[in-house]
Amino acid sequence: MNIASVIVDVPAKQTDKPFDYEIPEKWIGAIVPGMRVIVPFGPRRVQGFVIGLKDHSEFESLREIQEPMDLVPVLNSELLGLGNWLTEKTLSFKISAYQAMLPAALKAKYNKKVKLAQGASIEDLPESLRHYFEGDKAIGWEDAVKGGLVPVLQKQAAAGTLEVLYEVRERLGKKHIKYIVPLLPPEGLKAKYEEVSGRAAKQKELLEFFIGNPEPIEAKKLTNELGYSQSAVKSLVDRGCLGEKELEVYRDPYEDRHFPKTAPLKLTAAQKAAISPVKAAISEGRHEVFLLYGVTGSGKTEIYLQSIQDVIEKGKEAIVLVPEISLTPQMVERFKGRFGAEVAVLHSGLSAGEKYDEWRKIQRREVKVAVGARSAIFAPFENLGIIIIDEEHETSYKQEDMPRYHARDAAIERGRNHACPIILGSATPSLESFARAQKGVYSLLSLPDRMNNQPMPEVAIIDMREEMRSGNRSMFSRKLFEKIEDRLGKKEQIVLFLNKRGHSSFVMCRDCGYVMGCPHCDISLTYHRRNEQMKCHYCGYETHVPLQCPECLSDHIRYFGTGTQKVEEELGKLLPHARVVRMDMDTTGRKGSHERLLKEFSEGRADILLGTQMIAKGLDFPNITLVGVLSADTMLHIPDFRSAEKTFQLLTQVSGRAGRHELPGEVVIQTYTPEHYSIELAGSQNYDVFYQREMMSRKVHKYPPFYYLALVTVSHGQLMKAVSVTEQITAFLRARVSEDAVVLGPVASPIPRINDRYRYQCLVKYKREPSLPENLKQVIDRYQKEEGASGLQVSVDINPFLLM
DNA sequence: AGCACGCCGACT
DNA sequence: GTCGGCGTGCTC
Numbered sequence: 001m002n003i004a005s006v007i008v009d010v011p012a013k014q015t016d017k018p019f020d021y022e023i024p025e026k027w028i029g030a031i032v033p034g035m036r037v038i039v040p041f042g043p044r045r046v047q048g049f050v051i052g053l054k055d056h057s058e059f060e061s062l063r064e065i066q067e068p069m070d071l072v073p074v075l076n077s078e079l080l081g082l083g084n085w086l087t088e089k090t091l092s093f094k095i096s097a098y099q100a101m102l103p104a105a106l107k108a109k110y111n112k113k114v115k116l117a118q119g120a121s122i123e124d125l126p127e128s129l130r131h132y133f134e135g136d137k138a139i140g141w142e143d144a145v146k147g148g149l150v151p152v153l154q155k156q157a158a159a160g161t162l163e164v165l166y167e168v169r170e171r172l173g174k175k176h177i178k179y180i181v182p183l184l185p186p187e188g189l190k191a192k193y194e195e196v197s198g199r200a201a202k203q204k205e206l207l208e209f210f211i212g213n214p215e216p217i218e219a220k221k222l223t224n225e226l227g228y229s230q231s232a233v234k235s236l237v238d239r240g241c242l243g244e245k246e247l248e249v250y251r252d253p254y255e256d257r258h259f260p261k262t263a264p265l266k267l268t269a270a271q272k273a274a275i276s277p278v279k280a281a282i283s284e285g286r287h288e289v290f291l292l293y294g295v296t297g298s299g300k301t302e303i304y305l306q307s308i309q310d311v312i313e314k315g316k317e318a319i320v321l322v323p324e325i326s327l328t329p330q331m332v333e334r335f336k337g338r339f340g341a342e343v344a345v346l347h348s349g350l351s352a353g354e355k356y357d358e359w360r361k362i363q364r365r366e367v368k369v370a371v372g373a374r375s376a377i378f379a380p381f382e383n384l385g386i387i388i389i390d391e392e393h394e395t396s397y398k399q400e401d402m403p404r405y406h407a408r409d410a411a412i413e414r415g416r417n418h419a420c421p422i423i424l425g426s427a428t429p430s431l432e433s434f435a436r437a438q439k440g441v442y443s444l445l446s447l448p449d450r451m452n453n454q455p456m457p458e459v460a461i462i463d464m465r466e467e468m469r470s471g472n473r474s475m476f477s478r479k480l481f482e483k484i485e486d487r488l489g490k491k492e493q494i495v496l497f498l499n500k501r502g503h504s505s506f507v508m509c510r511d512c513g514y515v516m517g518c519p520h521c522d523i524s525l526t527y528h529r530r531n532e533q534m535k536c537h538y539c540g541y542e543t544h545v546p547l548q549c550p551e552c553l554s555d556h557i558r559y560f561g562t563g564t565q566k567v568e569e570e571l572g573k574l575l576p577h578a579r580v581v582r583m584d585m586d587t588t589g590r591k592g593s594h595e596r597l598l599k600e601f602s603e604g605r606a607d608i609l610l611g612t613q614m615i616a617k618g619l620d621f622p623n624i625t626l627v628g629v630l631s632a633d634t635m636l637h638i639p640d641f642r643s644a645e646k647t648f649q650l651l652t653q654v655s656g657r658a659g660r661h662e663l664p665g666e667v668v669i670q671t672y673t674p675e676h677y678s679i680e681l682a683g684s685q686n687y688d689v690f691y692q693r694e695m696m697s698r699k700v701h702k703y704p705p706f707y708y709l710a711l712v713t714v715s716h717g718q719l720m721k722a723v724s725v726t727e728q729i730t731a732f733l734r735a736r737v738s739e740d741a742v743v744l745g746p747v748a749s750p751i752p753r754i755n756d757r758y759r760y761q762c763l764v765k766y767k768r769e770p771s772l773p774e775n776l777k778q779v780i781d782r783y784q785k786e787e788g789a790s791g792l793q794v795s796v797d798i799n800p801f802l803l804m
Numbered sequence: 805a806g807c808a809c810g811c812c813g814a815c816t
Numbered sequence: 817g818t819c820g821g822c823g824t825g826c827t828c
Contacts, residue, residue: 006828010805019828042827043807059828 002028003057004065006048007094008041009108011402013781016093019048020057022064031065034073034080036106038066044166047108049098051080069170074102074363076382078417085413091777091796092403100403101378103346104171105356111167112141114153120161129156138165171352176246180233181216183243192241202232207241216245250357253350259336264309265302274445275303281421282310282385289412291392291437292425294447295685296656297454297620300425301331303447304388305338307423312342312368316385316420320371321407323394324348329595330620331390335371346372346379349594374399377407377414384418387411392424392433393649395642398801406799408433427656427687428649431698434691435705450660457627457658457665459683463674464631475570480628480668488578488607492625492663496610497654498564499634507534509549510556516546522753527559539755564610567630571608583611616653622661627654632671632679639750640803641703644678648690651682702742704799707765710776711800713749714783715757715793725792726760729779733764736775741766750804757793763803773798 005018021039023031031037031050039048040063047069075083079101086097099107115138116122122130129152132139141164144150156162182189193207206228222228236242267275274292281288294300308318322331324347335343344358344367361367363380370379374397377387389397389411397407408424415422424433424442437444450456462477472478487494506524507516516525518536525534525543533542549557559566564584571580581601583594594614601609602621609615635647651669659665671679681690699706712729716722726746734743745762752759766772776796783794 003828008827010827012805014825015805015827021828039828041806044805044827046805057828062828 001053003054004050005052006039006050009047009095011093011095018051020059020062022062024064031068032073034075036069038168045168047168086403086405090403090405096402103356103359105352107171109169109171113138113165114162115165117161117163124161175249175251177249178219179216179245179247180219180222181243181245182210182214186211186214202229203235206232251354253354259333262337264306270447271299271303274447278307278421279310285419287415287419289422289442290445291429291433291442292423292445293429296427297450297660298447299451301334307386308369311385314385316383317381318369318386319379320388321376322390323396324373339369342368344370346376374407377410384420386420387415388423390425392426393428393430395801404797428652431694432705456685457655457667459655459667461674461683462670464670464672477670483626487626493623494608494626495624495657496608496628498630499612507559509554510558511554512552514549514551520756523751567610578608579606580608580610581606583615616650619657620660624658625663625665627658627667629654629669632669633673645694648678648682702765707767709800710764711797712762713795715759717757717791719758722758722760726762730762737769741769
């Protein structure tokens with residue numbers, strides 16, 4: 001077993017296969033599958049993953065692995081297998097699948113530099129180049145390019161005086177702290193104590209300290225807090241009494257936070273009924289997928305917690321996925337509160353180093369529970385007892401770039417591997433999941449009532465057209481405004497929800513109707529108050545705000561639409577005494593600001609929480625008695641077959657923020673289309689009827705869950721090229737699917753141009769099409785290689801969430 | 805992805 | 817005659 005099969009870090013079609021390498025003698029036995037290694041690949045060195053060992057290779061002369069990057073595998077055999085599965089399901093490269101399963105910190109960085117060749121002397125170089133290489137110095141490739149030195153350097157390299165070096169580096173290291181340890185037992189130290197001359201009083205004190213405290217101690221603590229001098233420490237180190245030791249430590253993002261310990265709560269009858277099949281599956285070690293359908297505030301989390309308790313007692317581990325955990329610090333708190341140090345938290349709010357450290361806690365079996373966003377599904381546990389996906393319907397579980405996987409599918413696959421149950425929890429299950437539960441593929445568990453018999457909040461739907469007609473041109477309906485004033489008076493809290501960021505969404509000329517668009521993308525620019533700029537959310541293009549209409553030179557050019565900033569201003573004018581906290585992408589950009597804002601609100605230092613999507617879920621504050629949705633229909637008009645479902649889910653989720661505790665809650669939904677079923681039914685909180693309605697529509701239009709989808713998107717700088725290639729692909733696929741399938745296209749993508757590239761697509765709707773993956777692969781193979789040359793890009797998304 | 809090899813146009 | 821364009825193919 002001295003040959004390793006390695007997947008190299010070169011994401012391309014031609015290199016998407018194992019390459020064989022000889023394992024150097026000294027590492028035989030030490031290099032095992034799942035480890036990262038550095039291998040020579042052509043003239044370069046690259047990172048690679050060992051996926052297997054063997055004795056024979058069909059290749060004649062193998063090169064040697066340069067060195068291992070790990071002491072222990074970073075991928076266990078289950079995850080290696082899962083990588084294969086991912087590759088097949090998403091048609092992505094193997095290397096992309098493996099990278100996606102690991103924290104970003106483990107992704108290699110590459111350095112290319114030029115240095116003096118072995119055996120060459122600095123005198124061999126032309127005068128002008130010498131100073132770059134004096135004293136073994138090297139010049140980085142990028143600097144060389146910047147300085148226009150590449151041709152000269154290449155000439156020297158060809159002549160053999162310089163050589164090009166390829167380095168593979170870790171993205172970042174482990175964090176170490178210097179500790180001081182006594183090298184002798186207390187008796188030995190006592191003996192030394194006698195030896196130390198009387199003049200060295202400080203050293204004597206220090207020895208006394210270590211006689212009393214023989215444990216290792218942080219060097220910083222010793223000098224800074226306990227006041228021992230660095231020189232005294234050094235002398236004793238030199239004498240061989242003390243030693244310095246670098247100990248690896250974790251960056252603990254929750255270090256300075258304490259989580260009050262919580263005990264399991266007593267379950268209600270409904271909760272008991274829901275949890276018992278889960279407990280049965282856990283104790284029998286059986287794979288089963290449960291859909292836990294429970295209204296907002298019905299106590300789903302407690303079911304998660306107690307299921308995990310069971311799993312831990314069985315000596316197994318648990319993964320909990322939450323949509324975007326930095327958005328729900330309360331969730332972290334509940335898990336940390338119950339399971340304390342047994343919990344690792346992985347979310348986007350952490351730095352790469354912190355994430356890596358949390359990941360290592362899992363790898364080293366130091367924790368039993370991983371709570372995190374989508375990618376936490378790849379937590380390297382070996383003995384999973386349960387996987388929980390909270391807010392199962394959330395679209396953020398689908399990754400939008402390669403590998404385009406859905407965490408729910410990955411969870412079910414891992415559940416199969418480990419023979420463990422899965423809980424999908426939601427107050428508004430995705431149609432796909434609910435349909436599967438109806439068919440008996442998943443087991444349905446319901447929690448129809450809120451805890452403590454709190455009623456669901458009362459919902460009022462306000463027709464904003466009416467308001468308009470009766471002369472109210474403000475963004476608050478009279479009813480909502482009244483209620484806000486009422487709550488302010490009662491010192492109760494209010495949540496205002498708006499699903500848009502920025503100030504106003506777009507700029508339009510009132511005279512000619514000109515809307516300011518991005519010159520590179522077919523999308524209107526968004527106004528940002530902060531820097532008085534118009535910004536494109538797709539390509540980042542920025543320009544200043546026009547004072548005149550560029551088309552008709554009229555100066556009646558105005559902002560349209562409403563953003564959180566504008567609402568904030570408006571509130572400031574109308575209710576100057578109300579304390580408002582605004583939460584959106586702009587105010588929560590920096591790390592920790594999210595938590596800080598929420599804390600401000602939870603401690604009652606603000607009356608109104610105003611925000612976008614991110615405040616829709618997870619908030620649970622007892623004093624919120626009013627939730628206002630400023631415009632319910634913004635989502636309804638996006639061209640997506642799921643827009644009604646998303647609108648319904650969002651409105652239901654936001655409404656659920658109100659009245660979760662003793663105080664009853666009220667919800668006001670403002671809309672221009674009150675008659676739309678998704679708004680009407682969100683108002684009456686009737687998921688079941690919504691489900692029926694939406695299923696009918698999906699059936700008619702041949703959309704999921706009745707059909708699966710596969711989306712091919714083609715983009716190119718020239719419109720005609722994009723169209724003609726899409727046409728070819730559409731024809732190719734059409735000829736290769738069965739009669740039940742529908743192949744649509746070519747059609748322009750909902751955003752027909754991004755960054756000066758025209759985008760066309762072909763959509764396949766199908767029920768059972770065993771050869772489709774193979775055909776899609778052929779499409780990729782055929783067109784992806786044209787990519788570099790002509791700028792053609794072809795991407796395939798199986799089960800896309802955004803048809804963009 | 806990089807990089808080398810290789811075959812056709814405009815220039816010291 | 818060469819320098820250099822990027823099309824083609826390879827990396828164990």
